[in-house]
Amino acid sequence: MARVLVGVKRVIDYAVKVRVKPDKTGVVTEGVKHSMNPFDEIAVEEAVRLKEKKVASEIIAVSCGPPQAQEVIRTALAMGVDKGIHVEVTGPEYETLQPVHVSKILAKIAQEENADIVIVGKQAIDDDCNQTAQMTAAVLNWPQATFASKIEKGDKEITVTREVDGGLETIKCKLPAVISADLRLNEPRYATLPNIMKAKKKPIKKVTPKDLGVDTTPRIQIVSVEDPPTRQAGVILPDVDTLIGKLKEGGHI
Amino acid sequence: MADILDSVSSVNLGEIHQTLYQCIYKRRPFQPRLTPTSPWNFPHPIVAHAVEGPEAVKRGLPAPGDHTSHLPKVSPPQQGTSRSARANQGSDPLIKDPLPCLRPSLRILNTLVNFLNCGEGKSINPFSQDRYPHVKRGDYTSLDADHLNFFRGLLGEGRVLTKPEDCEAYNVDWIKNVRGYSRCVLKPKTTEEVSGILAFCNERRIAVCPQGGNTGLVGGSVPVFDEVVLSTALMNEIISTNDTSGVLVCQAGCILESLDSHLANHGLMMPLDLGAKGSCHIGGNVSTNAGGLRLLRYGNLQGSVLGLEAVKANGEILDCLSTLKKDNTGYHLKHLFIGSEGTLGIVTKVAIQCPPKPKAVNLAFLGERKYIILTFTSNCVDSFETVLKIVRKAKRELSEILSSCEMMDELTMDVVVSHLKLKSPLPQHPFYMIIETHGSNENHDEEKMNTFLQNIMDEKLVLNGTATSEVSKMKNIWDIRERITEALDRDGYVFKYDISLPIQNFYSLVPAMQERLGTSAKRICGYGHLGDGNLHLNIIVGEFTQDILNKIEPFVYQFTSQLKGSISAEHGIGFRKPKYMHYSKSETSIRLMKELKVLMDPRGILNPYKVLPENK
Ligand SMILES: Cc1cc2nc3c(=O)[nH]c(=O)nc-3n(C[C@H](O)[C@H](O)[C@H](O)COP(=O)(O)OP(=O)(O)OC[C@H]3O[C@@H](n4cnc5c(N)ncnc54)[C@H](O)[C@@H]3O)c2cc1C
Numbered sequence: 001m002a003r004v005l006v007g008v009k010r011v012i013d014y015a016v017k018v019r020v021k022p023d024k025t026g027v028v029t030e031g032v033k034h035s036m037n038p039f040d041e042i043a044v045e046e047a048v049r050l051k052e053k054k055v056a057s058e059i060i061a062v063s064c065g066p067p068q069a070q071e072v073i074r075t076a077l078a079m080g081v082d083k084g085i086h087v088e089v090t091g092p093e094y095e096t097l098q099p100v101h102v103s104k105i106l107a108k109i110a111q112e113e114n115a116d117i118v119i120v121g122k123q124a125i126d127d128d129c130n131q132t133a134q135m136t137a138a139v140l141n142w143p144q145a146t147f148a149s150k151i152e153k154g155d156k157e158i159t160v161t162r163e164v165d166g167g168l169e170t171i172k173c174k175l176p177a178v179i180s181a182d183l184r185l186n187e188p189r190y191a192t193l194p195n196i197m198k199a200k201k202k203p204i205k206k207v208t209p210k211d212l213g214v215d216t217t218p219r220i221q222i223v224s225v226e227d228p229p230t231r232q233a234g235v236i237l238p239d240v241d242t243l244i245g246k247l248k249e250g251g252h253i
Numbered sequence: 254m255a256d257i258l259d260s261v262s263s264v265n266l267g268e269i270h271q272t273l274y275q276c277i278y279k280r281r282p283f284q285p286r287l288t289p290t291s292p293w294n295f296p297h298p299i300v301a302h303a304v305e306g307p308e309a310v311k312r313g314l315p316a317p318g319d320h321t322s323h324l325p326k327v328s329p330p331q332q333g334t335s336r337s338a339r340a341n342q343g344s345d346p347l348i349k350d351p352l353p354c355l356r357p358s359l360r361i362l363n364t365l366v367n368f369l370n371c372g373e374g375k376s377i378n379p380f381s382q383d384r385y386p387h388v389k390r391g392d393y394t395s396l397d398a399d400h401l402n403f404f405r406g407l408l409g410e411g412r413v414l415t416k417p418e419d420c421e422a423y424n425v426d427w428i429k430n431v432r433g434y435s436r437c438v439l440k441p442k443t444t445e446e447v448s449g450i451l452a453f454c455n456e457r458r459i460a461v462c463p464q465g466g467n468t469g470l471v472g473g474s475v476p477v478f479d480e481v482v483l484s485t486a487l488m489n490e491i492i493s494t495n496d497t498s499g500v501l502v503c504q505a506g507c508i509l510e511s512l513d514s515h516l517a518n519h520g521l522m523m524p525l526d527l528g529a530k531g532s533c534h535i536g537g538n539v540s541t542n543a544g545g546l547r548l549l550r551y552g553n554l555q556g557s558v559l560g561l562e563a564v565k566a567n568g569e570i571l572d573c574l575s576t577l578k579k580d581n582t583g584y585h586l587k588h589l590f591i592g593s594e595g596t597l598g599i600v601t602k603v604a605i606q607c608p609p610k611p612k613a614v615n616l617a618f619l620g621e622r623k624y625i626i627l628t629f630t631s632n633c634v635d636s637f638e639t640v641l642k643i644v645r646k647a648k649r650e651l652s653e654i655l656s657s658c659e660m661m662d663e664l665t666m667d668v669v670v671s672h673l674k675l676k677s678p679l680p681q682h683p684f685y686m687i688i689e690t691h692g693s694n695e696n697h698d699e700e701k702m703n704t705f706l707q708n709i710m711d712e713k714l715v716l717n718g719t720a721t722s723e724v725s726k727m728k729n730i731w732d733i734r735e736r737i738t739e740a741l742d743r744d745g746y747v748f749k750y751d752i753s754l755p756i757q758n759f760y761s762l763v764p765a766m767q768e769r770l771g772t773s774a775k776r777i778c779g780y781g782h783l784g785d786g787n788l789h790l791n792i793i794v795g796e797f798t799q800d801i802l803n804k805i806e807p808f809v810y811q812f813t814s815q816l817k818g819s820i821s822a823e824h825g826i827g828f829r830k831p832k833y834m835h836y837s838k839s840e841t842s843i844r845l846m847k848e849l850k851v852l853m854d855p856r857g858i859l860n861p862y863k864v865l866p867e868n869k
Contacts, residue, residue: 013725190678190679190719190726194710196706
């Protein structure tokens, strides 16, 4: 049976309106409600299903971030993950933490924990990077199956259905491997009360990037963060003819 | 409509044109699949973009120039997509836009579709005068060109609607139970304009129907015959917000949700919240004394409205706009307007006490143990015991942080899941409960909530449940509760009852109705504000028939009256219930109400045929 490592990132909840800081150095996070990155939730759900199908033996959730990152680890534990690892990264170091750093951290933990499968969300909804899975696979020199919408485990390999531009692509790859979860892979469950209670007793190990021998020196500098432009107001049209006329006028048809 | 959009990708606009014409002119009902059936399941990439777009649309606020902005908008169907919408912003390789140039036109189309969709799947309902032939038009003046010219002179051309198609949405109520045929909708912006309209109408004895967001559920907000509609839609100015006292002063036409967003910037919130928040006006809320989801904690509007300004039937402006917490100088005249449903005057401004926005919010969604249905006739009381135990415990253990205690039964959950494709957090249970806390300290509240949950689990009162403090998850759960009315509306013709019952009898009416109606109803379900003892009984049938109505009424009111309940807990009396008022109110009370009406509106022009029973 496989040991599964899932990456879970704490992001601003998608139901919260994101506000840019007045000095344009980033977005306001203080006092703002956070939750688990939705794609990571899908990754966790998939890992838990693998365990329920007796494909996975143990699931470990990793989150890199400030102390509050433990909240999303708790959520993962309540969904059915067995143990958590919190890689503490705070302050300015966290603000410039990028997939290149996170992938090295995940790779190191994957090795230490003897993981056979690493599953992460295909992207985080805050930075939209869509790089962590790919880079982790590169660091480990493992095969990668990104944008997974279906995962089936064979004997020594996995079959993954991927959502690509033209439709669906089915690939096979050997284990160990890195997978990134796409939107349609599954619908994450709500943690049940008994599991929420149990999760409080599950262990969370705390480490630092330094403990793991990962250098988190920034590779980028944030120059400016700005609001998207506001949309122009619409117009009320009296009838379909005018609508068609307007569409023609605008060169849309 | 899915077909239409599919054809968009092949740029077949001729076909769109044709189909839209058919829909508009032949009133063919159609089912646009513009919103993904599940937030996790986009039916078609381009469709995703059609619903994506301005924040305002996503959150259900009318976008500028939105065709549908005058129509009731409850929690918008688009809401369910927000998870995927934001999750897909950026570089999702799947949700690529094959025809970026078409996006603006799709948005317009979407608006059109929403507009057409307001009558989705339902035939046009009959006029109230035909459905309720016993109600006779009063001796009011019919409008003529001179009257309209006066209104145009007062408000300008654009704020006097007279075309049938423009007036239609103002003539039909939200649940499409009643329909008038008014050919005049007035949209004043100021108190003085309201005063001018009423003085004119009073003198000529023209009947007036005040209307806010038109989300009322008892048929009070639309004309019965040809009453002039006075809409507060353009009276939407926020006048002042006091961070220290928490007092908000605003015009009556402000939309509840907009006020709440405005207050959030001041660390405050509205003291009431209900499913219709995206459309209902504060003036409408005050006029119906709306209760809602958190009355349990924040009390009713009789308490939180500190003052108001109203215009009497004769056009006189009454300034009771006090912002003082305490003011016992004489009679509290504001109470004449809170809950009088537009029959005593038109509310133009409101001063309202707003509580601080909670820093910590927790939510538990519980699945209840099986209960035994025992009907009223069998004279047993048990049945609801488990749920009641949980209510008792929640009130005691969560005490000062408890902010909401709601329940819904299995058939209610089923209607939401099947018509709106929302996902239930739990597998099937006979009962579901929502318990919410509002507080100022996360750790404190969470500990309390956890202890409470642990206790009810240890005592085996709940079968299953989930708990969360994540905004999006809480919102998804509240969506289920808040969109019940919308889902029921899609199920068929709805008979709606809003009943207060002593808490031990809270649910007894549902099994009693199920037994009485048997298979003649499609669905009989109950949900509501359990913590306040307020049950919403809903009976859904394929088509309205007098026969089924006779089976339900007056039985439902007699039953309630025998249990010493109220036949209208929070929705009011409106057009639907005046003749049943005596089940909850004494003859003396009704007589005094009538005397007040004569005093305030001697010519009877304000919202006639509503609230007060006719003189025998
Ligand atoms: C999905 C949904 C959920 C709901 N949930 C609840 C709930 O939880 N609790 C609850 O109490 N109600 C609930 N309601 C019904 C509730 O009464 C209305 O939603 C709301 O209070 C009415 O506001 P409105 O602006 O839409 O008023 P309208 O429907 O326009 O009018 C309601 C009545 O008030 C009068 N009126 C409106 N504005 C004025 C004014 N300025 N001056 C004088 N009279 C006026 C009208 O003539 C009418 O009689 C719900 C309705 C819906 C559709």
